[in-house]
Amino acid sequence: MKKKMLCCTLALLLVSGSVVSAHPGRTDANGGHTCRTNCERWGLSYGEYHYHNGGGSSSGSKSSSSAPKAKSSQNSTPKSAPKPAAPAYAKSGLKVYVNGGLVKFDSEPLVYNNINLVPLREIAEGMGAKVTWNREAASIGVQRGNHKITLTIGSKTIYYNGKSETVAVAPKVIDGVTYVPVQVFARGLGAGINYTDHDKILRIALKE
Incomplete structure (x- = not known):
């Protein structure tokens, strides 16, 4: 009888100890789990992994090491240098005299790539x-006496009495005005020219 009572007492103690140390939550295959409910009551931290069979606990989570990222190789091909900007048409302040008389232009003479350009109509009239x-x-x-010039807008090829010649700057229409390279134009009509850069004066001498 005493042995039976002793066995019952031991069984009750084991059951009560198990109840005291246990708390809600299913265990995994290793006999442990992560605490999510009433953790402080059981002396645990929230999220702490522990065992019900007396194993240790761990509050840290294992972090998977990621493979180092390969550095992207920079393009070693050198960039081409930007193209220089094309020269702009600018007012030249040029004054043109034909046989001593000043030619009056309704539109300003221009300079482009160091070439003087003047309105065609006024220079043609000034030279007769x-x-x-x-x-x-x-x-x-354009014809004056036995001298004839043929020009094409946008073309650097000019014909003098039927013979072609390539010039540095082509005739161009700017703001509705046709401009021609004045030195080339005057020589093509058989005139002599004299240009002084310091005062921007072009003197044209007509030959009979």
Whole structure:
């Protein structure tokens, strides 16, 4: 009888000890789990992993090490240098005299790439030349005596009495005004020219 009572007492003690140390939550295959409920009551921290079979606990989580990222290689190809800006058309302040008389321009003479450009109509009139237009071909014929020039807008090829020559700057229409390189124009009509840069004066001498 005493043995039976002793066995019952031991069984009750084991059950009560298990109840005291246990708390809600299912255990995993290792006999442990992470505390989520009433953790302080059981002397645990929230999120602490522990065992019900007396194993240790761990509050830290294992972090997976990530492979180092490969550094992206920079493009070693050198960038090409930017192209220089094209020269702009600018007012030149040029004064043109034909046989001593000043030519008056309605539009300002211009300079482009160190080449003087003047309005075609006024310089042709000042030199006593006749101008004809071929609008379909965008070409211009200018004649004075036995000298004839044929120009095409946007083309650097100029014809002197039928013979072609390449010039530095092509005739161009700017703001509705046709500009021509004045030195080339004057020589093509058989005139002598003299230009002084310090005072921006071009003197044209017509030959009979």
